[in-house]
Amino acid sequence: MxxxxxxxxxxxxxxxxxxxxxxxxxxxxxxxxxxxxxxxxxxxxxxxxxxxxxxxxxxxxxxxxxxxxxxxxxxxxxxxxxxxxxxxxxxxxxxxxxxxxxxxxxxxxxxxxxxxxxxxxxxxxxxxxxxxxxxxxxxxxxxxxxxxxxxxxxxxxxxxxxxCQSFDMVKPRCSTVSTPRRSGKCGPYSNCTALRRDHPGGVARGHCAYKSRMDRDKDGWACER
Known part of the structure; x- marks a missing residue:
């Protein structure tokens, strides 16, 4: 007992x-x-x-x-x-x-x-x-x-x-550059020059502005510099 x-x-x-x-x-x-x-x-x-x-x-x-x-x-x-x-x-x-x-x-x-x-x-x-x-x-x-x-x-x-009170990642300002869909800047863009005005670093596959024709090396990233 x-x-x-x-x-x-x-x-x-x-x-x-x-x-x-x-x-x-x-x-x-x-x-x-x-x-x-x-x-x-x-x-x-x-x-x-x-x-x-x-x-x-x-x-x-x-x-x-x-x-x-x-x-x-x-x-x-x-x-x-x-x-x-x-x-x-x-x-x-x-x-x-x-x-x-x-x-x-x-x-x-x-x-x-x-x-x-x-x-x-x-x-x-x-x-x-x-x-x-x-x-x-x-x-x-x-x-x-x-x-x-x-x-x-x-x-x-x-x-x-x-x-720790939170385990979320703190992100720098540059994290907003290519966030998929949240920016609202989806184009359409006629070419990479136009796309880079809104997304200077280019965009990854899955982003609303991504187009395969702009991804010349087919690596999943369009209009990278």
Whole structure:
């Protein structure tokens, strides 16, 4: 009887929000060789990232870019980090799906992507902006693919879960440039010169102003500079 009372009392204890990342805590383990070719992705996915974000910018520091040539495709959970957190045991098909998953993709300046963040995890690197969005994105992706976190990552995630009031992405002014349909500037436009007056960076497939005849390289982005 005492056992049942104690068990009932435990069930009444509210969950602690700061412990809610719901991920398995385990040391990183490279159970198989990492090969970046297993995590390949098409550069054309960048158009979908821009379309989804609503502009050519990095949420990490709110830096805006004039065109796609100034950016890198950035994996929020780095591919090698994911490999060491469970994808080393996954199929190549799953690895490729992970590499192209828009939930795990954003943009960053090449220097930030290649020299600063690189393959660091959340315990080793945090963006200057959108920390709460970043933490939430990591949790979402790691849950989606059943990936683990080590103890230091877990501590950082728990700390930020307890701090954050919102997990929405804060966007810079340039995010309004090519937001699909919301701008109301759908054309029709006779050519790219006319389209760029309203959308200086061009528009992605799915935008109401997009026309395939203006997408010369057929990469899903019309009238880019």
């Amino acid at each position: 005492r056992y049942l009372i104690a068990l009932f009392a435990l069930l009444l204890v509210p969950a602690v929000y700061g412990q809610g990342h719901g991920l398995t805590v385990s040391p990183e383990n490279r159970c198989g060789e990492y090969n970046s070719r297993d995590y390949s992705y098409s550069p054309t996915v960048e158009a979908s990232i821009i379309n989804r974000q609503g502009g050519i910018y990095s949420p990490y520091n709110l830096e805006c870019f004039q065109d796609r040539g100034e950016t890198d495709i950035e994996h929020i959970v780095a591919r090698s980090e994911a490999h060491d957190s469970g994808l080393c045991a996954a199929s190549v098909m799953t690895r490729k799906r992970f590499a192209q998953d828009l939930d795990n993709l954003t943009l960053a300046a090449p220097n930030l992507n290649r020299r600063i963040k690189v393959a660091k995890d959340v315990a080793e690197w945090m963006p200057t902006e959108n920390k709460c969005w970043y933490v939430n994105a990591i949790i979402k992706v790691k849950r989606k693919y059943g990936l683990t976190v080590d103890q230091r990552e877990s501590d950082v995630l728990n700390e930020w879960l307890g701090r």
